[in-house]
Amino acid sequence: MTALSLARALCAGEPLDAAAFETLLAESTEETDALLKGAAVRVRKEIYGNSVFVRGLIEISNVCKNDCYYCGIRRSNRCADRYRLTKQQILDCADEGYRLGFRTFVLQSGEDGALTDDFLCDLIEKIKTSHLDCAVTLSLGERSKKSYQMLFDAGADRYLLRHETATKAHYEKLHPPALSFDNRIQCLYTLREIGYQVGAGFMVGSPFQTKADLARDLCFIRDFAPDMCGIGPFIPHKDTPFAQYPQGALSETLRLLSIIRLLKPNILLPATTALGTIHPLGRELGIEAGANVVMPNLSPVDVRKKYALYDNKICTGEESAQCKDCLSRRIESIGYEVVVDRGDIKKEPVSSHAEE
């Protein structure tokens, strides 16, 4: 089948296999992109209207025991200026976020051994009891089942753990031998079993990635059916082994956002900071391709530059209020509206057919 007939099939809600996804990605044209984008926006509108959900991102520590080849806060990066927020600093960020209208807080960090279960459980309980109508999302990497369970029992609602790539051999090119593909995937299943709303995701254009790898990512998203999917372009960081690799493409990221929206119409899909970093209107274009979530930064301004996963990251100089206002204005400028809401996943409508 041609890319055009595959795009039409996807828009009509028909299932595609890995080979079809690969063809669709490899042979995409302006016409297929326009079809996918139009259909993705239609199905997203049916479910979420013009609403865009916001999550306040608090980067709680850039200390990390892992050594992922792509990541600027990897253990071996001696140039990284390490920090860890205190519990009080994190609570202050959440309080400020609440005043600004955030009803979801995302706590993200490197895999920092000092973030013990006791520390995190107390932190989560405090956030949840002072803000009863808020959701807490964690993005703290791989932990034990017991730890995930304790954090859930303390009140955490959601967990973001990008699978990074659904191809084991590719995973092994992006990570040192100490990290295991099987464990990462197992963590996602464990999180779901415990009861979290779970987010998976991957980088677009990471080194050695092929269209077949991306096709497997799409199959994984279709089959695992996460509540959230974080995708953004790979962007090199100068102090990592991947410093010389090119960044992922805007067009391919947008194409994948549309395809993922069509695969799972009600998915929570962020237009990521990485997307905003490779193009001045990257996040707006992401929303217009089918995304429905943005994650402005709520971290204290003095640590923002230090949480440098990649070079030239945007939104590192402004106060939280400015960051929120700027993003709200951007969203409104393209006809959407940022809402004060926990932003939970909505049930899918009975028919998900998008073709008119």
Ligand code: SAH
């Ligand atoms: N330690 C946590 C959080 C990781 S940072 C965890 O392991 O899940 C969040 C995401 O940033 C990662 O999952 C990765 O997909 C992305 N990221 C890291 N380095 C990047 C880079 N150089 N370019 C683009 N995205 C990157």
